[in-house]
Amino acid sequence: xxxxxxxxxxxxxxxxxxxxxxxxxxxxxxxxxxxxxxxxxxxxxxxxxxxxxxxxxxxxxxxxxxxxxxxxxxxxxxxxxxxxxxxxxxxxxxxxxxxxxxxxxxxxxxxxxxxxxxxxxxxxxxxxxxxxxxxxxxxxxxxxxxxxxxxxxxxxxxxxxxxxxxxxxxxxxxxxxxxxxxxxxxxxxxxxxxxxxxxxxxxxxxxxxxxxxxxxxxxxxxxxxxxxxxxxxxxxxxxxxxxxxxxxxxxxxxxxxxxxxxxxxxxxxxxxxxxxxxxxx
Numbered sequence: 001x002x003x004x005x006x007x008x009x010x011x012x013x014x015x016x017x018x019x020x021x022x023x024x025x026x027x028x029x030x031x032x033x034x035x036x037x038x039x040x041x042x043x044x045x046x047x048x049x050x051x052x053x054x055x056x057x058x059x060x061x062x063x064x065x066x067x068x069x070x071x072x073x074x075x076x077x078x079x080x081x082x083x084x085x086x087x088x089x090x091x092x093x094x095x096x097x098x099x100x101x102x103x104x105x106x107x108x109x110x111x112x113x114x115x116x117x118x119x120x121x122x123x124x125x126x127x128x129x130x131x132x133x134x135x136x137x138x139x140x141x142x143x144x145x146x147x148x149x150x151x152x153x154x155x156x157x158x159x160x161x162x163x164x165x166x167x168x169x170x171x172x173x174x175x176x177x178x179x180x181x182x183x184x185x186x187x188x189x190x191x192x193x194x195x196x197x198x199x200x201x202x203x204x205x206x207x208x209x210x211x212x213x214x215x216x217x218x219x220x221x222x223x224x225x226x227x228x229x230x231x232x233x234x235x236x237x238x239x240x241x242x243x244x245x246x247x248x249x250x251x252x253x254x255x256x257x258x259x260x261x262x263x264x265x266x267x268x269x270x271x272x273x274x275x276x277x278x279x280x281x
Contacts, residue, residue, distance in 0.1 A: 034061035038083040041113035041129055053118035057082055057125075057148065059181045065159035067175065068099070075099040078161050080146060080175060082125070083111050093127035094144035094173070107131050108173050109144035121150035123182050137171035144173045151178035 035054045065080045079086040079095045086092045093111035109127025117124040130142030157179030164173050211228020215221040
């Protein structure tokens with residue numbers, strides 16, 4: 001049988017290709033942590049439980065969410081940003097802007113005074129330490145509560161201002177944001193067979209791509225010769241075909257030697273020829 005071996009340079013090239021391309025079959029892209037600016041009012045980091053909840057909101061960072069409401073004849077625009085400067089105002093997590101009177105925006109909540117409460121498909125984000133009320137709510141600091149709920153079709157979501165709540169001892173602004181960021185991850189467990197198939201496909205893809213590039217760029221092969229180990233696979237295919245032909249055919253391929261049949265009926269006696277007349281008298 002003809003043996004086909006990889007050359008040393010070809011083997012090294014395929015090993016290098018395998019080392020580079022194989023990790024791509026199982027790697028993912030992870031978002032950077034942009035939520036570290038959110039802290040407690042004491043400038044301490046969030047506890048691990050709240051930090052874990054906040055990490056689910058990573059896709060919503062670095063974006064201003066806006067909502068516009070009308071109260072009587074006045075119109076207000078609210079700007080919310082997750083752990084970032086809303087509308088570019090340093091430290092502001094939620095702002096209120098009066099559209100009819102372009103005065104300085106009112107800071108409703110600061111992201112360095114953050115509190116988080118979360119469930120399986122929702123997160124309540126609370127920004128405290130906003131500007132003091134003027135004539136009501138006992139002149140306490142404003143605060144914003146943003147209810148972020150799961151909606152698989154909402155994408156980033158649209159901010160909605162629900163209402164401003166006045167209570168004897170606590171006043172707050174309530175907002176709502178539907179987003180897919182807080183939706184629970186789908187449980188996609190792969191079976192052992194699926195994992196083996198994925199790894200096998202990755203190995204075959206690496207072998208074919210790496211071998212093709214080596215044959216074409218380094219060896220300079222053309223046509224079918226670009227296929228890695230072409231001579232080996234041709235010989236291997238012939239052997240497989242011969243084995244299949246031997247195992248699956250029911251008729252013997254070798255023809256028996258040709259012969260002439262013998263009649264089963266007895267031959268009739270032929271009349272005896274007399275040659276006595278040829279003798280001299």
